[in-house]
Amino acid sequence: MSKITAAITGVSGYAPDYVLTNQELETMVDTNDEWIVSRTGISERRILKGENQGTSAIAIPAVLDLLKKTNTKPEEVDLIICATTTPDMVFPATANIIAAETGLVNAFGYDLQAACSGFLFALATGSQFIETGKYKKIIVVGADKMSAIVDYTDRATCIIFGDGGGAVMLEPNTEGLGIQDSLLKSDGTGAQFLHMKAGGSRRPATQETVAAREHYAYQEGQQVFKFAVKGMADVSAEVMERNNLTADDVAWLVPHQANKRIIDATANRMGVGSEKVMLNIQKYGNTTSGTIPLCLWEYEPQLKKGDNLILAAFGGGFTWGAIYLKWAYDPK
Ligand SMILES: CC(C)(COP(=O)(O)OP(=O)(O)OC[C@H]1O[C@@H](n2cnc3c(N)ncnc32)[C@H](O)[C@@H]1OP(=O)(O)O)[C@@H](O)C(=O)NCCC(=O)NCCS
Known part of the structure; x- marks a missing residue:
């Protein structure tokens, strides 16, 4: 029997309607469009507005569209893994909330937290379930x-x-398409540079933590930048090398959209030209676990069966990694 690999058989995305431009940010903090664009490549980002709207409000429309696009009945789905750093609630898992709202009555679900590398880690995890042969449809x-x-x-x-995100369907493939290799890393000594100080079990919410603004992301940008440039470029180059891929073999680099300069450094290290790099950071900023599925969703019409894709990410933790996959279908 031929080996079972896990292939992406559909992708969908969702970006909330509200557009927060650099110009609007200029009215909120001491910054300017030129500084933001030159340092990050970002011009605008989307914001989810409305009461009681959590991350599931981004994921649910993406999953519903994915089910439609892939002609999947909700009850056929075996498992849903939700990579997120901003779950609706500390518990239960946002995956369960999404499953309930999209009719995935036969699926089990859980969340996976690996900051900006979350989607990559979840994709690698989901692929293992498919490769066992026991699970047929995983979101x-x-x-x-x-x-x-x-x-x-x-x-x-x-x-x-x-704010934003997306979803992919994973199914078994016996033609050698889908996920070929993954290289995932983490280093907890990097936690000090990017974290949220309060709201977890170490420092539960108190009036003091709220007053001290400790429920927001804390970041030492330059340190994160330094590690991200090296981490994302290193794993991308290594995954190419150990699969004997040259830059010519790579159809697309799908990088986490953290900063245009980090993306450029990764592409340079791989020797991949900018025409092969998926880029939408200018429109969405860094949506953490959402960046890679949002890229795949937007570029889906340009992807061909057999294309070699390198997905690469870096995030808080630190976490980082790269996945090499062969795209499994032509534009529909
Ligand atoms: C955050 C980041 C854009 C800052 O860019 P930078 O070039 O490192 O800038 P620095 O932090 O060195 O700050 C340079 C100056 O710009 C100022 N500055 C910071 N933010 C600013 C803003 N929004 N507008 C204008 N000036 C700003 C700083 O105060 C500093 O001023 P000073 O020289 O007078 O002290 C950059 O470090 C970065 O992208 N880091 C990685 C972040 C990331 O990807 N995080 C997610 C992980 S996946």
């Missing part, structure tokens, strides 16, 4: 409502992040 979601944990008085972080 992997990457979504974040970063506006829930961004301090809009901190100009160093509020310019970067946005």
Whole structure:
């Protein structure tokens, strides 16, 4: 029997309607469009507005569209993994909330938290279930409502992040398509540079933590930048090398959209030209777990069966990694 690989058989995305432009940010903090664009590549990002709207409000429309696009009945789905750093609630898992709202009555579900590498880690995890032969349809979601944990008085972080996400369907493939290799890393000594100080079990919410603005993402940008440039470029180059891929063999680099300069450094290290790099950071900013599925969704019409894709990410933790996959279908 031929080997079972896990192939992406459909992708969908969702970006909330509200557009937060650099010009609007200029009215909120001491910054300007030129600084933001030159340092990050970001011009605007989307924000999820409305009461009682959590990350599931981003994921649900993406999953419903994915089910439609892939002609999947909700009850056929075996598992849903939701990568997110901004779950609707500490518990239960946002995956369960999404499953309930989209009719995935036979699926089990759980969340996976690996900051900006969350979608990659979840994709690698989901692929293992498919490779066993026991699971046939798995939805992997990457979504974040970063506006829930961004301090809009901190100009160093509020310019970067946005809300959005997407979902992919994973199914078994016996033609050698789908996920070929993954290289995932983490280093907890990096936690000090990017974290949320309160709201977890170490420092539960108190009036003091709220007053001290400790429920927002804390970041030492330069340190994160330094590690991200090296981490994302290293794993991308290594995954190419150990699969004997040259730059010519790579059809697309699908990088986490953290900062245009980090993306450029990764592409340079791989020797891949900018025409092969998926890029939408200018429109969405850094949506954490959402960036890679949002890229795949937007570029889906350009992807061909057999295309070699390298997905790469870096995030808080630190976490980082790369996945090499062969795209499994032509544009529909
Ligand atoms: C955050 C980031 C854009 C800042 O860019 P940078 O070039 O490192 O800028 P610095 O932090 O060195 O700050 C340079 C100056 O710009 C100022 N500055 C910071 N944010 C600013 C803003 N939004 N507008 C204008 N000036 C700003 C700083 O105060 C500093 O001023 P000073 O020199 O007078 O002290 C950059 O470090 C970065 O992208 N880091 C990685 C972040 C990331 O990807 N996080 C997610 C992980 S996946």
